Amino acid sequence: MTERRLTITRAVDTAIRAHGQETYPHECCGALVGKNDGVTAVVDAIVPLPNTTEEGPRRRFLVRPLDYRQAEKQASVLGGELLGFYHSHPDHPARPSQYDLDHAWPTFAYIIVAVAEGTARDMTVWFLKEDRSSFDEGRLHHGENTDSHPAPAVHR
Amino acid sequence: MAKILIPTPLRPYTDKRDAVDASGTTIGELLADLTRQHEGLKAHLYNDQGKLRSFVNVYVNDEDIRYLQKEQTPVKSDDTVSIIPSVAGGAPTAEDVRSVRRQPDLTGDEYKRYSRHLIMPEVGLDGQKKLKAAKVLCIGAGGLGSPVAMYLAAAGVGTLGIVDFDTVDFSNLQRQILHGTPDVGRPKLASAKDRLNALNPNVHVETYETALTSENALQLFEPYDIIVDGTDNFPTRYLVNDACVILGKPNAYGSIFRFEGQASVFATKEGPCYRCLYPEPPPPGLVPSCAEGGVLGVLPGLLGVIQATEAIKLILGAGEPLIGRFLIVDALRMKFRELKLRKDPDCPVCGTHPTVTKLIDYEQFCGIRPAAPEPAIVNTATDITPTELKQRLDRGEQLQIVDVREPHEYQINRIPGSTLIPLGDIPKRYNELDPDAELVMQCKSGKRSAQAAEFLRAQGYKHVLNLTGGILAWIDQVDPSQPKY
Numbered sequence: 001m002t003e004r005r006l007t008i009t010r011a012v013d014t015a016i017r018a019h020g021q022e023t024y025p026h027e028c029c030g031a032l033v034g035k036n037d038g039v040t041a042v043v044d045a046i047v048p049l050p051n052t053t054e055e056g057p058r059r060r061f062l063v064r065p066l067d068y069r070q071a072e073k074q075a076s077v078l079g080g081e082l083l084g085f086y087h088s089h090p091d092h093p094a095r096p097s098q099y100d101l102d103h104a105w106p107t108f109a110y111i112i113v114a115v116a117e118g119t120a121r122d123m124t125v126w127f128l129k130e131d132r133s134s135f136d137e138g139r140l141h142h143g144e145n146t147d148s149h150p151a152p153a154v155h156r
Numbered sequence: 157m158a159k160i161l162i163p164t165p166l167r168p169y170t171d172k173r174d175a176v177d178a179s180g181t182t183i184g185e186l187l188a189d190l191t192r193q194h195e196g197l198k199a200h201l202y203n204d205q206g207k208l209r210s211f212v213n214v215y216v217n218d219e220d221i222r223y224l225q226k227e228q229t230p231v232k233s234d235d236t237v238s239i240i241p242s243v244a245g246g247a248p249t250a251e252d253v254r255s256v257r258r259q260p261d262l263t264g265d266e267y268k269r270y271s272r273h274l275i276m277p278e279v280g281l282d283g284q285k286k287l288k289a290a291k292v293l294c295i296g297a298g299g300l301g302s303p304v305a306m307y308l309a310a311a312g313v314g315t316l317g318i319v320d321f322d323t324v325d326f327s328n329l330q331r332q333i334l335h336g337t338p339d340v341g342r343p344k345l346a347s348a349k350d351r352l353n354a355l356n357p358n359v360h361v362e363t364y365e366t367a368l369t370s371e372n373a374l375q376l377f378e379p380y381d382i383i384v385d386g387t388d389n390f391p392t393r394y395l396v397n398d399a400c401v402i403l404g405k406p407n408a409y410g411s412i413f414r415f416e417g418q419a420s421v422f423a424t425k426e427g428p429c430y431r432c433l434y435p436e437p438p439p440p441g442l443v444p445s446c447a448e449g450g451v452l453g454v455l456p457g458l459l460g461v462i463q464a465t466e467a468i469k470l471i472l473g474a475g476e477p478l479i480g481r482f483l484i485v486d487a488l489r490m491k492f493r494e495l496k497l498r499k500d501p502d503c504p505v506c507g508t509h510p511t512v513t514k515l516i517d518y519e520q521f522c523g524i525r526p527a528a529p530e531p532a533i534v535n536t537a538t539d540i541t542p543t544e545l546k547q548r549l550d551r552g553e554q555l556q557i558v559d560v561r562e563p564h565e566y567q568i569n570r571i572p573g574s575t576l577i578p579l580g581d582i583p584k585r586y587n588e589l590d591p592d593a594e595l596v597m598q599c600k601s602g603k604r605s606a607q608a609a610e611f612l613r614a615q616g617y618k619h620v621l622n623l624t625g626g627i628l629a630w631i632d633q634v635d636p637s638q639p640k641y
Contacts, residue, residue: 027246053244060246065213065220068241072164082164085243092247093402095378100245103211105165106200110245116513132199 004138006083006109006125007042008032013142017120019048020088020113026057029087031071032109033080041109042143045078046086047071060099061087084109091115094122096135104128109138158231160190161238169196183214184227186237201239213240259285260314266358270312278474284312288358290471293317293380295368295396297344299446299456300386300410300463302334307464309352309359313471316352317362317380320344327641331453368392370515373399382467384408386460388445390437391518397422397430398515401505406477408466410459412451413444415488417459420478420497421466423506427479432500437522455487538609540596540621542630557596558589560608561627569627569638571598579604582611591617598623598630600641 008016012032019028029051034043049071053062063071063085075082085108089095094114096104104110110126126135157179162170170176176193180186187208191198203209214221215238221229231237262270262284273279279287290313294301297320309316322344324335332344339347345363352361364376368387377383377399385396385407393411400407400423407422409430423429462483469475482495505512540548548555557574559566566576577585579599589595595617597605602625609622623630631638 029243029245053246055246058247061244063241063243065215065240065242068163068243087245089247092404093374095374097245097247098379103244105163105211105241105243107165107168117509121513 004109004125004127004136005040005141006111006138007040007141007143008111009042009044009143012043012046013123015046015048016086016111016113016123019046019086020090020115020120021118023051023057023088024115024118025090027051027053027059027061027088027090029061029063029085031063031068031075031082032084032086032111033071033075033078034083035080036083041083043083043109045080047074058090082108084111086111086113088113088115088120091117094124096126100126101128101132101135104132104135106130106132110135111140157233158186158235158237160186161236163239163241165241166197166200166239169194169200181230182227183216183221183229183231183237186231187214187227211242211244213242214238215240260288261285262288263358266312269356269358273311279472283472283474286471286473287312287468288314290382291315291317291380292382292384292467292471293319293377294384294386295319295392296386296388297332297334297348298322298328298386298388299331299412299451300460301348301384302332303457303460304384304386304408304464304467305334305348305352306355307461308467309356309361311464311468312356313359313467315360315362315380317364317376318345318348319364319366319368319376320348321365321367331451331456333457368395370395370518373515374403377403377405380405382406382408382470384410384463384467386410386456386463388447390443390522391524393430394437394521395515395518398505398512401429401431402514406470408463408470410456410463412455412459413446414450415452415455415486417455417462417485417487419459419462419466419483419485420481421470424477424479426499428497428499429503429506431505432503433482433497435500435504440523452487455485458485458487538620538622539624541624542633545596545623545630546634554594555596556589556593557598557623558605558608559627560597560599560604565600565641568641569631571627571630571635574598579608582608586612586615586617589617592619594619594621596621596623599626601626601628 019030030046030048032043033045033047049063049067051057051061052064053060072082089112094112106128111123113123114121123140125138125140127138129136157177160176160178162174162176167174176190178186178189180189201208201212216229216231216235270284273284274281292308292313294305297318305316305318324339324342324344324347326340328335329337334351335344335347345365349361349363352359366372373395383396383400383405385393387393387396396407406424409422410419466478469477480497482497484493501508504510557571559570559574559576560579562578597609597620599605602622606622609620612620628640631640
């Protein structure tokens with residue numbers, strides 16, 4: 001199987017890391033917005049979302065349906081589509097947990113950023129396998145900023 | 157008939173359409189029709205029990221069906237039904253993984269098999285289900301791995317992983333009870349799997365025929381709740397420790413040497429890790445391995461069973477695990493001592509400011525050069541092969557063979573006519589050797605004798621040869637009647 005690639009702009013990379021550091025020791029979460037022409041997927045904006053989990057935000061995040069809808073709207077305002085979500089793992093490696101797997105949607109790219117002691121470190125991207133048995137790790141590629149919209153485009 | 161709006165991640169299953177018409181008078185019927193039309197949606201909308209997944213939200217117009225009549229909610233033809241994701245996830249902890257996992261039911265056979273567990277208050281049905289849901293990874297299918305895997309399988313641990321890449325050797329059978337005499341020459345994982353399946357077919361045995369490395373450790377450990385370290389070398393021991401700390405998985409540790417053993421539980425959230433106790437590895441060669449120093453055959457049984465006990469206690473959440481305690485077993489005196497261990501705030505991996513945050517090169521860390529192939533060329537000026545030695549002896553040449561092994565090794569086998577001077581005695585006894593005689597230094601495999609030869613040359617001995625391959629090669633090439641060890 002070929003490895004799936006996801007390109008993110010420098011600004012998106014910076015914005016995800018900043019969001020993870022800002023909410024540390026809690027998990028951050030947000031939507032990935034960009035374009036996918038079927039060959040390459042490029043994330044050029046993020047929509048930071050509130051973490052509404054009631055199970056302890058140090059280890060969990062939840063994007064409610066209403067916020068999901070909001071993110072979808074924002075994506076179309078930005079002229080892009082929803083390509084996936086990102087979240088942070090405070091003091092844990094940037095690898096998906098069983099809980100991540102149990103709650104994953106197909107197709108979406110899941111970016112995880114490890115935030116150790118308040119500093120963002122590894123960033124990885126994952127795609128759910130068709131049979132939901134596990135994730136495939138994708139390749140995160142750093143592209144240049146596009147001029148169309150600076151990221152992050154939207155604030156909470 | 158009503159229109160169902162499909163969210164982005166599910167559109168690949170609906171031929172990229174964002175809305176699908178489906179027929180039915182309730183949400184349940186509508187979704188059933190939708191998954192009939194688009195089979196691929198089923199696995200993502202419903203769980204194994206046929207219930208809507210918790211993160212799948214269905215709205216009729218703007219109302220969540222959870223607050224209406226759930227799947228019985230009636231739908232009119234002009235209603236708009238939307239499937240809206242909630243997106244959830246989070247960082248793993250071993251406890252989370254266990255609690256999230258479904259509690260499996262026991263089969264009739266399992267009720268009988270585990271009846272002595274089921275009547276114990278500390279285990280009971282709940283505990284036995286926890287064991288069945290648990291996943292334990294054994295590093296190594298050798299001395300420690302054998303009793304660990306066998307007792308965990310017998311106890312009903314649902315998934316047992318084993319990492320090993322060795323084949324069964326005769327010298328393993330004195331202690332590695334996973335393997336039997338007919339298994340000699342087979343991969344250890346093959347005989348382990350046979351043995352464990354025969355012991356308890358309810359256990360899922362997952363085997364990984366690979367050396368544990370910094371590249372694969374995190375991925376191998378990820379699906380497991382507890383790691384049991386049954387390794388026999390320092391690089392792997394540090395690797396297991398660091399990977400456990402990084403992933404937050406407890407390490408049921410054990411090690412053995414001759415009559416002595418050690419056990420502890422490392423890398424739990426609250427407790428210390430192996431590096432809190434030993435921040436640095438010993439200099440290479442200082443601590444002999446079991447292959448070099450020997451080990452009492454039952455000792456891994458004793459220690460492995462302690463590791464298995466600790467793993468089971470961690471799964472059950474029962475009793476006081478060996479966290480922050482270091483157990484030292486002296487089987488010769490049959491004494492158990494316990495040292496208190498504290499988490500070191502300056503520990504390079506589990507301290508408050510860790511400097512090791514990803515896996516490193518552990519061979520280098522332990523001062524061991526990557527295994528370079530032994531030089532194939534025999535230095536004819538200083539080495540002699542067993543065949544050459546035999547030829548020269550047969551010609552009646554005067555050669556003095558000096559065996560530098562220990563007396564108990566000399567008892568097992570020897571080259572006729574050899575003189576025994578253990579390596580450690582050479583510096584004080586070398587003057588027993590004639591400086592003008594031609595000497596052939598010999599040990600088990602040629603390493604110790606090379607040191608002795610080096611030493612003698614430095615003392616001015618001119619005719620010192622080293623027997624390449626030692627007594628083992630002598631037996632192979634010259635005298636197969638003698639036993640090997």
